[in-house]
Amino acid sequence: MSRESDGPDGSDAYGRLRDRLTERPAPTLATLPDGSVDRHCTLAGGDGAFDRRAALGRALVDGDPSTFALSVDSVEPGGQAVNAAQQLHALGSDVTCYGHLDHPVFDDLDFETASMGSPASVCAFDFDEGDVMVVDRTDDDWALADLRRVADPGLAGVFDVDAVCWSNWSSAPAMGAAFHELGREELPRVPFVFDPGGLDGVGAEGVEALRDAIASLGSTFDVVYSVNRAELRATAATLPGPPAVDDDARLDAVREATGVTAAVVHATDEAVVATADRRTTVESLDVDRVARHTGGGDHFSGGLAYALANGWAWDVALACGNACAAHYVETADHGSVDDIVSRIERTAP
Incomplete structure (x- = not known):
């Protein structure tokens, strides 16, 4: 994966990100x-x-009231692949989302889409302490054959891009088989950002x-x-040998066990990447208020994939992910180049 070199100590990652963004690159990406x-x-x-x-x-425990009123405040296109694609589009990327998009809510998306079936249905409750999601997953038994069916011309048409952003392991039981099949394909060797999403309920075997x-x-x-701290710990928990003592050690252990080019953890305070030769850390940007608790990780992965598609250094790539996530968490909107540059100038350390 060809890219720029990190800065001397990563301290000016946001300044260099601002400079790169003002050049307004438009890489090609696919999300799935x-x-x-x-x-x-x-x-x-x-x-x-x-x-x-x-x-x-407390109300549920006390049984008072026993009846609740549900109101729907908004209906929005969602899913990790869709969220990442919206962030990538906002930054000016040429992005195509291959997802489960058979619903009118996706008709007004401003980028290319290809639907492989029916979407999941999510009720999101935006509580002060954090969102609660109630998910009714699609009944579609997705497999790589479904991607081949909508790809034009074939898988090469999907993966002949500058980077790929793939998400949500638990949404498709056949994703593992798809990864093994893709591992045997002759396709362009590009950055492939994989955010597995929540691993609750997956189990050790999963x-x-x-x-x-x-x-x-x-x-x-x-x-x-690309994972958050909970996902990192769930991934590391099943590794053979003595348990890692901290998240830095877990990150290194996961990278070594999987052989990935890089393992990234994103959190509210920092983002860290471990590669074969070094570990790089970039401090997160401050958020004044929280408009959305859920979705920041999807926007981080979108920003990270955008930076890697452009061949930017790891510290700049982490800064890009951090800035996109902070903007979404604070505004519930997908940050454009101008939005991200303004946020850097106001809040970067």
């Missing part, structure tokens, strides 16, 4: 393979709407299958494993 119809909802009962999970929990599939995928792509 999920999609959801997100209904942002309010739950009310008794004295009014619940804005805190703790208050709802995580082991995930690691094995990622390792196979590395035969074809420069795989970048």
